[in-house]
Amino acid sequence: MHARITILLGLFCWFGQIAPVAAQEKLDLPDAKPKANAQGVTVxxxxxxxxxxxxxxxxxxxxxxxxKARALFTEANAKFEDRQLPEALELYQQAYAMWxxxxxxxxxxxTMAMMSRPLEAANMFKIVLEFGPDPVEMHRYKEAQEKYLELMGTLSVLTMKCTQEGTKIYVDGGLxxxxxxxxxVTLTGGRHLVTANQDGYIPLSEDIFLPPGVVAEKSAQLNKFE
Structure with missing residues (x-):
């Protein structure tokens, strides 16, 4: 199942100016309502x-x-308006590397939201919000809040806890x-793999299921080989 949400395509134009809000776009994102119970975690x-x-x-x-960044930024906006999204994103990234x-x-x-990359898009808006409203102006800051909540409705937050010194915890193969x-850590809703290991201990490998739009936690503790 998918939920259709509205993303307002209000882009920053030249710094100090704001581009007009384009037509509303409907994005197909995973349904934010949990359809299955969480597994292997505590919501x-x-x-x-x-x-x-x-x-x-x-x-x-x-x-x-x-x-130089302004020039790339302006070019990226033009690509976005033409719906050349991968090209626009690459130019934004180049501009950001400079500025x-x-x-x-x-x-x-x-742009990432339009490309159906909700996890990366949410992380972008998270950083924007952590800088407060001054750099982006209040009305854009509020838009970032709205976009973040919409996107996070399709994602999940997993808090991992571990007190066993020396144990390494991996999620989906990444340390x-x-x-x-x-x-x-913010993850897509659905199934994920949690593994853990340490010399002299029995490794852990566990499938978990995270319903979209939840905050869940999980603890890990390994047993020693006998």
Whole structure:
């Protein structure tokens, strides 16, 4: 099943100006309502919390680099308007590498959402929100909040906990961290594989199921070989 959500395609244009909001686009995203029970995890809540400001943006980019980034940014917007989304995203990424401005991240998030890449798009909006409203202006900040919540309705947050020193925890084959730690990771709703290992201990390999739109947690503890 899929849910159709509306993403307003309001892009930043030239810095200091805002491009008009384009026609609303309907995106096919996985249904945000849980259709199956969680497996292998404990659901803490079905309420996704908005990120809050954790840092201030300080523009230290040299003027010459910023001007090059502006040119790439403008070219990216033109590609986006022509619905050449992969090309637009690549240009936004090039611009951001020169000038790491939250406004560029905002447009990257919109583009990724249009490309049906909700996890990456949500991460872009998360960073925008963590810089607070000043770099992107309040009305765009509120749009970023709305987009983040819409996208997170199709995703899940998993908090892994481990106190066993030296144990390595992996999610879907990627190293999450070495214990002891408590760490949250955003994942697509659905099935995932949690593994853990440490010399002298019985390895762990467990399939889990995360319903979309939930915050869940899981603890890991290995047993020693006898």
């Amino acid at each position: 803490v809540t079905q309420n996704i919390v908005l990120p809050t400001q954790t840092q201030n943006y300080e523009d230290v980019t040299p003027k010459a680099e910023a001007e 790491p401005h939250p406004r560029i991240l905002f447009n990257m998030g919109v 999450l961290a070495m214990c002891p730690f408590q760490k949250s």
